[in-house]
Amino acid sequence: MGHAPALIARRLEFLSSLPSVGQVVEVRLGPIPAYVVTDPAVAHQLLVPGDRDYDRGRLMTKASAWFGDSLLTSYGTAHQQQRRSLRSAFTNEQVASHVDHVRDSTTALVESWTADEVLAVDEQMKDLALTNTAQSLFSTDLTAANLESLRLHMPALFKSVLFRTILPSGLERMPTVGNFRFKKAMRSLDGVVGTIISARRARGEDAHGDLLGSLLAAQDDHGHGLSGRQVRDHVMTMLVAGSESTAAVLSWALYEIFRNPDIARRVREELATVLAGRAPAAADVSSLTYLNNVVSETLRRYPVPFIMRRTLKPVRLGEVELPAGAEIVYSPHLLHHDPRWFPQPRRFDPDRWSPTGHGAATKGCYLPFGAGAHVCIGKKMALVGLTTTLAVICSHWRLEPVAGQRIREVATGTVHPNRMPMIPRRPAADAREQTG
Numbered sequence: 115m116g117h118a119p120a121l122i123a124r125r126l127e128f129l130s131s132l133p134s135v136g137q138v139v140e141v142r143l144g145p146i147p148a149y150v151v152t153d154p155a156v157a158h159q160l161l162v163p164g165d166r167d168y169d170r171g172r173l174m175t176k177a178s179a180w181f182g183d184s185l186l187t188s189y190g191t192a193h194q195q196q197r198r199s200l201r202s203a204f205t206n207e208q209v210a211s212h213v214d215h216v217r218d219s220t221t222a223l224v225e226s227w228t229a230d231e232v233l234a235v236d237e238q239m240k241d242l243a244l245t246n247t248a249q250s251l252f253s254t255d256l257t258a259a260n261l262e263s264l265r266l267h268m269p270a271l272f273k274s275v276l277f278r279t280i281l282p283s284g285l286e287r288m289p290t291v292g293n294f295r296f297k298k299a300m301r302s303l304d305g306v307v308g309t310i311i312s313a314r315r316a317r318g319e320d321a322h323g324d325l326l327g328s329l330l331a332a333q334d335d336h337g338h339g340l341s342g343r344q345v346r347d348h349v350m351t352m353l354v355a356g357s358e359s360t361a362a363v364l365s366w367a368l369y370e371i372f373r374n375p376d377i378a379r380r381v382r383e384e385l386a387t388v389l390a391g392r393a394p395a396a397a398d399v400s401s402l403t404y405l406n407n408v409v410s411e412t413l414r415r416y417p418v419p420f421i422m423r424r425t426l427k428p429v430r431l432g433e434v435e436l437p438a439g440a441e442i443v444y445s446p447h448l449l450h451h452d453p454r455w456f457p458q459p460r461r462f463d464p465d466r467w468s469p470t471g472h473g474a475a476t477k478g479c480y481l482p483f484g485a486g487a488h489v490c491i492g493k494k495m496a497l498v499g500l501t502t503t504l505a506v507i508c509s510h511w512r513l514e515p516v517a518g519q520r521i522r523e524v525a526t527g528t529v530h531p532n533r534m535p536m537i538p539r540r541p542a543a544d545a546r547e548q549t550g
């Protein structure tokens with residue numbers, strides 16, 4: 115079993131214990147050795163010079179059965195080519211239009227909340243993040259029925275995808291309830307995505323200016339458009355990569371803002387000064403300095419737990435010689451919780467990111483979006499989307515954590531809360547209570 119039981123039962127604690135062992139630590143996942151990078155300089159060496167020496171590792175190789183050949187699963191020259199052809203899908207105009215979708219759907223959501231009624235904030239954020247990603251992909255082609263189908267089937271995919279990448283392949287073909295649900299979800303998602311793509315292709319126009327329009331207009335290095343299969347693979351990848359990670363960060367940010375009255379007050383004061391009651395637009399995001407620091411700190415405290423690579427040939431990584439085929443793990447969680455780079459790492463402190471704070475002083479110690487050839491292509495979209503969503507929610511409500519609930523960090527593909535019940539209260543009523 116090797117270190118698998120410790121990794122399953124206490125994933126985050128186990129990862130955080132490894133820097134005391136060495137720069138690159140060998141752990142055993144059953145019979146398979148994996149090498150965990152614990153040092154920022156080595157993480158930088160792994161990620162930044164490009165990926166001639168590595169593929170995406172065991173998990174992503176297996177995930178290509180479901181997400182196809184896309185940015186998340188490809189490497190080397192094929193990956194560089196995909197990145198170039200997708201550049202037009204992530205321009206500043208796309209980011210600005212994403213902010214508009216995010217602002218409008220968040221406003222609709224917060225207007226549907228009722229004061230004093232307990233909300234499952236984590237579930238609400240999952241729904242919101244999926245809606246926003248889907249709207250940025252499909253804009254007007256996203257019908258209520260399509261969205262409903264995505265909402266229904268994406269959770270089944272997220273729930274079992276990591277587990278399935280770890281399972282021996284034979285088990286996936288057994289007639290279990292989990293396998294049945296997963297296959298049904300995949301079929302349904304493929305159906306929705308396929309229908310939208312075919313309808314758009316059949317109309318042969320792109321007045322939409324959305325991500326799907328950019329994918330349909332994208333060309334490879336030889337001037338050829340993407341095939342139907344390639345477009346489908348990229349769309350599925352964006353839906354998966356863009357929504358669950360964003361939802362987890364939003365839930366944690368709201369939790370931290372509202373359990374720290376001083377942080378909540380500073381956020382509200384900044385919103386009142388910068389927006390003065392207006393809804394936020396893309397141009398406002400850079401002026402929301404403190405809220406951006408809250409986002410940076412949430413991405414530090416609750417990042418992706420681990421990401422894998424695999425050596426294509428013998429490689430020297432830090433002080434360790436690795437053979438071809440070695441599985442490597444880099445862990446933003448581990449690096450972000452090392453007290454050498456972030457003193458009192460479990461403390462949530464947005465002022466780390468202020469001009470007088472320590473920030474990420476060491477290269478490679480802060481990797482919420484990865485780095486190098488595979489740095490998150492949606493990083494800018496995610497950052498402005500996170501700040502915009504939080505600005506809208508915090509302008510409308512104060513969310514009070516429900517007393518007596520223990521909120522735990524659950525590490526799967528992201529670190530998400532086990533639950534997050536909160537009660538919306540009107541900020542204006544709070545102000546009156548305090549002055550009255």
Ligand code: HEM
Pocket residue numbers: 185186197247351352355356357359360363418421481482483484485487488489490491492493495496
């Ligand atoms: C808070 C939100 C997000 C976080 C924390 C996040 C995190 C990451 C990280 C850590 C990686 C690097 C993976 C690696 O090293 O292999 C990555 C890659 C990627 N992300 Fe994100 N991401 C977020 C939002 C998004 C969004 C909104 C999209 C798209 C709409 C997106 C699409 C992708 C894609 C396609 C890749 C693969 C890039 C490549 O290998 O070229 N992500 N993301």
